[in-house]
Amino acid sequence: MPGVAGAERLLGEVEEAEAALREAAERALDGEASFDAVIAADQKIEPRDAMPDAYRAGLIRQIAQHAHSEIIGMQPEGNWISRAPSLRRKAILLAKVQDEAGHGLYLYAAAETLGVSRQELDAALLTGKQKYSSIFNYPTLSWADMGAIGWLVDGAAIVNQVPLCRCSYGPYARAMIRVCKEESFHQRQGYQSLYVLAQGTPAQRAMAQDAVDRWWYPSLAMFGPPDADSTHSAQSMAWKVKRFSNDELRQRFVDMCVPQAEILGVTLPDPDLKWNEQRGHYDYTSPDFDELMRVVKGDGPCNRQRLAHRNRAHEDGAWVREAAAAYAAKNRKVLA
Amino acid sequence: MTSDVPLWEVFVRPRRGLSHTHAGSLHAPDADMALRHARDLYTRRQEGVSIWVVPATEITASSPDEKDSFFDPAADKIYRHPTFYELPEGVAHL
Numbered sequence: 001m002p003g004v005a006g007a008e009r010l011l012g013e014v015e016e017a018e019a020a021l022r023e024a025a026e027r028a029l030d031g032e033a034s035f036d037a038v039i040a041a042d043q044k045i046e047p048r049d050a051m052p053d054a055y056r057a058g059l060i061r062q063i064a065q066h067a068h069s070e071i072i073g074m075q076p077e078g079n080w081i082s083r084a085p086s087l088r089r090k091a092i093l094l095a096k097v098q099d100e101a102g103h104g105l106y107l108y109a110a111a112e113t114l115g116v117s118r119q120e121l122d123a124a125l126l127t128g129k130q131k132y133s134s135i136f137n138y139p140t141l142s143w144a145d146m147g148a149i150g151w152l153v154d155g156a157a158i159v160n161q162v163p164l165c166r167c168s169y170g171p172y173a174r175a176m177i178r179v180c181k182e183e184s185f186h187q188r189q190g191y192q193s194l195y196v197l198a199q200g201t202p203a204q205r206a207m208a209q210d211a212v213d214r215w216w217y218p219s220l221a222m223f224g225p226p227d228a229d230s231t232h233s234a235q236s237m238a239w240k241v242k243r244f245s246n247d248e249l250r251q252r253f254v255d256m257c258v259p260q261a262e263i264l265g266v267t268l269p270d271p272d273l274k275w276n277e278q279r280g281h282y283d284y285t286s287p288d289f290d291e292l293m294r295v296v297k298g299d300g301p302c303n304r305q306r307l308a309h310r311n312r313a314h315e316d317g318a319w320v321r322e323a324a325a326a327y328a329a330k331n332r333k334v335l336a
Numbered sequence: 337m338t339s340d341v342p343l344w345e346v347f348v349r350p351r352r353g354l355s356h357t358h359a360g361s362l363h364a365p366d367a368d369m370a371l372r373h374a375r376d377l378y379t380r381r382q383e384g385v386s387i388w389v390v391p392a393t394e395i396t397a398s399s400p401d402e403k404d405s406f407f408d409p410a411a412d413k414i415y416r417h418p419t420f421y422e423l424p425e426g427v428a429h430l
Contacts, residue, residue, distance in 0.1 A: 048400045102377055109361045328366035
């Protein structure tokens with residue numbers, strides 16, 4: 001399939017990160033394995049190691065927000081499972097949404113190693129106390145959105161997440177390696193689905209273009225505010241939780257997407273998008289960061305709907321959890 | 337009612353001949369459900385041929401604070417390694 005060279009390269013980086021993790025683990029640390037020494041040696045901090053309170057709190061916030069994003073991220077695509085155009089596409093979409101649930105669970109488990117409980121994390125999502133990625137507050141209006149989300153949203157997520165495979169906190173890094181390997185199927189199925197539409201009838205091509213028009217800027221906004229306004233970045237870099245700045249990753253994503261869009265035969269909705277020979281990168285129009293802040297603060301097109309749906313699903317599932325607990329309790333009594 | 341659903345540690349054997357390796361953890365009310373959840377969560381792409389689930393509370397771990405005193409006794413016994421012994425020139429198969 002054309003146009004996935006970028007994804008191949010990113011997957012290669014995941015494997016390099018995994019190899020680096022093993023290699024660093026083999027190296028002996030000189031002297032005492034203090035927090036700073038472990039970070040300096042590119043080794044991993046493990047759950048019961050001493051760590052600064054702010055490192056722990058920052059990681060809990062970041063991993064929880066990441067986990068919530070995976071869980072809420074099931075909704076925009078879940079919307080199209082029952083209306084997928086073929087059994088094949090339905091099976092693929094189901095597998096993808098199931099993966100998102102799995103990724104949420106890997107990440108919750110990683111967050112719990114830092115001393116926060118699953119109930120606290122569930123409550124933080126359900127009450128809106130903790131955030132999830134703003135991208136999921138946009139609606140999925142047509143089938144082509146499934147392709148555009150896979151290509152652009154999962155593509156942006158991969159660019160964001162691949163460096164996290166080298167994060168200094170062991171359980172997070174290991175979860176991210178697992179997530180990134182699975183994520184590359186998500187991006188490919190999206191690109192391929194969009195490619196089929198883009199080769200189709202004029203109506204199908206228009207649907208593909210419309211989806212790209214709507215998802216391009218929200219995808220660029222996924223990398224967060226510009227570096228100058230990014231609140232958590234500097235400390236995060238020093239602790240090797242984060243490895244590249246928001247703007248660096250955004251640029252990397254744009255540079256990957258332009259040739260992929262050309263092969264698809266769709267136009268990215270930015271008249272100022274052009275190659276800059278001097279910089280060796282594409283110049284592009286920044287997303288509307290005021291819009292991003294509005295959506296973060298709760299005023300996106302679907303914020304209320306997403307949270308209401310999550311709360312309803314949680315309440316509707318209560319009887320299943322109760323039944324499982326009652327059955328387990330009964331079996332314990334029989335055994336006793 | 338997600339309160340005190342027990343935590344389980346999951347170990348997966350990737351292939352015959354390899355040992356079970358820690359894959360992650362999950363919550364489940366009992367061992368049977370933990371096993372089923374572990375299959376759905378950690379082996380969606382045939383990553384394993386065997387799974388162990390262990391209640392997290394049943395694991396006793398050595399303490400990182402006592403790491404030095406705990407593991408120190410092995411540090412000064414370099415004579416446990418074959419490289420400690422110098423052999424005369426020309427000795428083979430040893």
